Structure formats: structure tokens, C-alpha cells
Amino acid sequence: MDDQRKLNIAMVCDAVTDCVAGSFISTLRFSELLTEKGHKIIFITGKSPQNPTDGYHKDTIKVYRFPGILLPKSEGQLYISFPPKKRVREIFQDEEIDVVHIIIPTPSAVTSLRAAKSLGIKTVAHSHTQPENLTMHLPGETIQKPLNYIFYKYLSWLYRKADALIYPTEFARRLLHKLEEHKETHVISNGVNTKKFKETETETLFGKFNLPRHTKNVLYVGRLHPEKSVNTLISAIPHIISRAPAAHIIIAGFGHLDTKLEQLVRELGIENHITFLGKVTDEELIMAYSACDIFVLPSFAELEGMAVLEAMACGKPIIIADSKESASTYFVDGNGFLFEPSNHEHLAEQVVALLVDDTLRESMGKASLEQSKLYDIDHSVARLEEIYYALLQK
Template sequence: MKILIASDLHWPTINGVASFSRNLAQGLAAKGHEVVVIAPSQTGRGYEEYDKNHVVKRTMALPFPFYQNFRISVTPQREVKKIIEDFDPDVIHIQSMLGIGRAALMTGKKHNIPVVATNHAMPENLIENMRLLAPFARPINYILKNYGARFHSNADYLTSPTQSAINLYKDDMKDVSIPVEAVSNGIDLSRFSPGEVSSELRKKYGLPSEKTPIITYLGRLDSEKHLPVMLHAARRVFDEVDGHVLIVGHGNEAEYLKELSKQLGIEKKVTFAGRVSDEDVTKLQKVGSVFCMPSPAELQCIACLEAMASGSPIVVVKAGAVHELCDEGKNGFVCETDNDADMAEKIVAILKDKKLQESMSKRSIEIAKTHDIQHTLARFEAIYQQLIDQYGA
């Protein structure tokens, strides 16, 4: 098949959508499909590049002021139209409802090309990073959800990473007549598995020896991730057990979080690794004694799945959809949102009980195996073929 993936968030941006769109493109190309990705330029001007086994067409883009290292294509219609007409794909898969996603949807409909849409969006994420708009959060969320429902109803098939993600929009999507299905983002299990971490890696990132338990987080350091809750929880944890925190990623709150760790008196027990290579992500996911996700705005959480595949128990919040990854008491715990005391209690329960930690590690690996990206790729291949057959009938 000739498959075009359109995404307003794509590698090298650190973001779940960006990770998924790249993993999807690489996975489909590895299976023999011809894949082209349309994504925002990282320099401003449009250009073309190769990412291992597929082509990425970059459209003109401007810096987006509310997210670090995020660029947005404001008016990409002409570029997107030309790319699609030149490539002539069998199917289009859009990952967003912003400029590129919208232009790809419109062009696909005009040229009678089937369009699959995956909804990764939670309007609350955007609003939390635009604090001047906070007083208007409720009406803005309503408008964005309403727009999302109308936008996605123009596609031929809609997916979202989890059933909880679909349920969040059930009321808004009640008038959408197209098929709607939960399809996991999936992860590459060949990259993530339990194992020892070298002393060189620990030294590189200033991590303690394997005798000291490590609480890990990997992702953007932006306000909707609620990382201050995790740091406050860590301070409580260190009152009861020895430990260390590893935070991997970058974002608008990086400096604030470093300052907060100083204010809490735990700066010597917190490592801010910043942005790291894909190779080091794989290695660092192995060091965690427990992976923590304080964000209430996850529609799945690829980083959490990677940690689970690497053998980490998890502590996640009830809100959003990330709790679907937790088999309560078996591979981790679900805690109350924005409750650092509850989060700390759950983390301590894991760190104090070696047998529990080991059994949770095994269960995390079992659950992660059900999210093998090969299953995801196979399901999308089937959806694509179904739509292609319908259009050709």
C-alpha cells in the first residue's frame, strides 16, 4: 500500500503523538509499504528528509510559543495538496486536527482517498500551557471538543489509543456515524526489556548504584504533566526510604522544577537528564524501581508502556486513560489525582516490599506484551485495506 501519514507533531518533538506517528511510519515501511509522512519543518522552510526507511516531507512552520521546540504549520494547504497529489496514496492517516491534519483531510476527501483519523487530543493539555486563557478554560474546552467531533466525523474511520479515551468524548461524538475503535499506540518490544544497566551509564547521568531504588519519569516537562506533585511525593518518600528520582525530557517547566527540588531540599536526590538519545531512552527505562505518571491528561502513555516492558511497576493517576495500564495491586497502583501524599504512599509500598516489586515487574511485562506495535500495525493494515476495498467497490 501507499500510505500517507499527516501529523502536526512528529519526531524530533518529544511527545506521545510524535512518537506514535514515527513508530507507525517506520513499522509500516518495514513491512514493505511505501510511506510518506507530512510534518512541520524544524527550520522554518519546507524540505524533504529520509528517516531510516521512509520519506518525511516538512512543510513551512513557525515556532509555537506555548510549547518548547514545537513548531506549527499555519497555512500548509498548498504544500499538503501538492504532496498528496504527487504521491497519490491509497490511504491517508491523520494524527491531528491542526493545519497539516486538516489540510490532509480536506485534500483526501476532494480526491476520493480514504482517510483514517486517530484522536490523540485532550483540549485540557493546550489550555494548561496557555495560562492567560485559564479563566476561559470551560468554554474553550467545549468549543475544541465540539470542533473535534465535527472534524473527525469527516474521516472514514476514527481510532483512539484506549477505550477510556473514546469514553471521554462519548457525548461529543454521539452524532458521529463513522466506525470508532480503540487501537493501542503500541511499542517496539524489541527495544524494551528488563536488564542490567552499566556503571558507565549511571555515571553519565549521575545516578546512584543499583542498591538505591529509582523513581522514574520520562516525557515533556510542561504544566499539564503535574510534575510538582511527583516531586512533593518524592520528598515524602525520602522520609521513609532511601531513593532517587530520574526525570528524562525537557519542556517549559524544566527550570521551575529544578528550583522546586531545591526548595524541597531534595535536589541531590533528583537527576534532570534533559533530552537524551533514543538509545539512552532504552537504557534508562531499565533503571526504574517504579515509573510514575502524575499527569491526568494522558490518552494512553507510550513512556509508561516502555517502562512496563522494561520491568517497572507503575504508579499512575485515576484521571485520563493511563489507569487502563494498571492492574491495581498487580503491576502497580492508581492514586488520587494531584494528591502527593497518596502518590508517596503507593510508591513507598512498592519500594519497601521487594517481593511485591518483583511480582509487579513480571505483571508489567505481561501487560506490555499485549501492546506490541506489531499488533497495532496489523490492525491498521486491516483498517486501511477495508477502506480501500470499500472505495474501490
């Protein structure tokens, strides 16, 4: 594709430079790599206290910010913006945009789709969102089920307005099959940068967070939100250390459940067997993967599971909750175990089985590393380019 003209692409994603979560991180990574390949990327996003004005991301990606409101339970990160259609049209015209790519289904996505259609600009929607990401914050299935239905109807209405729809996995396409009526659909993994995510030194991490030495470390990476079910991992710790006393659990991430989870740790009396890292830098994240012996994802809902790919690229065996709403289960293929969702005793059994068997743990880690090569992010970016160019030829 090097001989084709480079494109001007508008990525529409509230909080893209502010929020630490999979869809936002994926958008940044794709955008940065597309920029490296010569394309021009702009962001349409929301204003926040830390980023109140227009500017640039890494001096290369122009960022247009609009006022909005803070989404509850987002740790002060996710501001939902309401850009005027007239202003969005002006931006698309001034920047000579070829393709508009919406990431999350917010009002700015609706406005941008309408503005693009009025200008004859091709549009792509990315299906990164499950209703469970939002509704599991609410009490009881009586409330959750009808809201899930309404949210699906909204997604279907919104995505039908785009010229193409992208899912991160085949699982997501099957799970959200109702969204693709009369729609051109594609599957593109979020991918993993295998040049970046690989074994590295860990001394800096151990020193900064005063991590214990000579332990076997079990790592979780992600938000501390209900759908991630981190309480299941914490509840498993007493069962783990009773059979593998050298085990230590590391939690990398933050969220509104942090206080409750820390209280659970105190109630179980396991303070010496767990470390909460909180928000970490990109470099510290790779160190955390390198420092662990096993990666665990107890999450109920995942359309892919970027952290799983990152752990695999660092050569770690994985233990994943066998949830019917999680695509991450499909990563387990001779490189780890599944466990019954919310069953902390079963999780503990699987963790112990790997901790006490160095040979099995090593072989599964090698299998993870080999499988991760199938998800190299360069392949995903190339597929994204193919979709953009194909749309422009229609």
C-alpha cells in the same frame, strides 16, 4: 496480508520528525514498521529551523515540509504548518496515495482532508489530542472550560470529515464520544515494541549522568508540562526519603516548566535525591527504564500513556494518578498502585510501600511484563493495515 498489494500512505503530522511527545513518537514508530512491511509512507509536516527543507526520514520516508508558525510552550519543537491545498493535491497525485492518515488536528489536517476528498482518496483520523493538553497551560477554569468546549466542537467538526476515526484506547473513545457521530470508529493501542523495550545494561547511563549507586530509583518519563503534574512527584520526595532514605528520583524529559521544577527542588532542599536527565536518546530511555525500580506517572490527562507501556515492557511496577481524564489508570491491575491526583503525600505512601517490600515490587514487575505482551506494537500495526484495506474495499 502479505498477498495484498502494498499501499501508499500519507501521514499528516506537523513536527513529526521534530517533536518529542507521544503522538509524534507513535506516528514515527507506526510509519517505520509499515515501511518495513513494504508500504510506502510519506509525511506532510511543517518546516523548522532544524529541518527547513524537504527530505527523507531514515532514508526511506519522503518528507514534504511547509512553512508555519511556532506553537507557544512547545520548547521550540512544534511548528504548525499551512500547506496550500493545490500543492497537497499535487503531492497526493504524484505519490499515488491510497490513504491519507491525519494525526493531530492542525490546519494541515484540514487542508489534507479536503485535498483527499477532492481526489476521492480514503481518509483516516487519529484521535491523539485532549483539550487539556492545551488548556492546562492557561490560568483558571474560567478560561479553560469554555476553550475545552470550543476545542471539542472543532475536533467533532474535523473528524466527521474522515472516513474512519481511530482512538488509542476504549477510555479515549468513551471520553471523546461526541466525536464519533456518524463515524466508523476503531480502537488501536499505540503499542510498545517488546523486542526493543526490555531490560538492558545501565552502566552507560549511570556514568553519563553521574547517577548515584546503590539507590532505589523512581522514574518519571515525559514532558515537563502542567498536565503531567511532575511537581506532585517532586513534592513527594521529602516524604519518600524520610521512610526510604535510599530512594532516588529520576526525571527523563524536558519542557517549559523545567526552571520552576528545579526551583521547587531547591526550595525543598532535595537536590541530592533527584536527577533531571533532560532529553535522552532512545537507547538512554531504555536504560532509564532498566535502571529504575518503580515507574510513576502523576499526569492528569492521558489518552493512553506510552511511557507506562514502555515501563511495563521493561518489567517495572507502576504507580499512576487516579485521574478521570487518564486512560493510564486502566493499566494498573495487580502490577502497581493508584494514588489520588495532586496528593503528594498519598503518592509518597504508595512509592514507599513498594520500595520497602522487595517481594511485592518484584511480583508486580513480573505482572507488568506479562501484561505488556497484550500491547505489542506488531498487533497494532496489523490492525492499522486491516483498517486501510477495509476502507479501500468500500
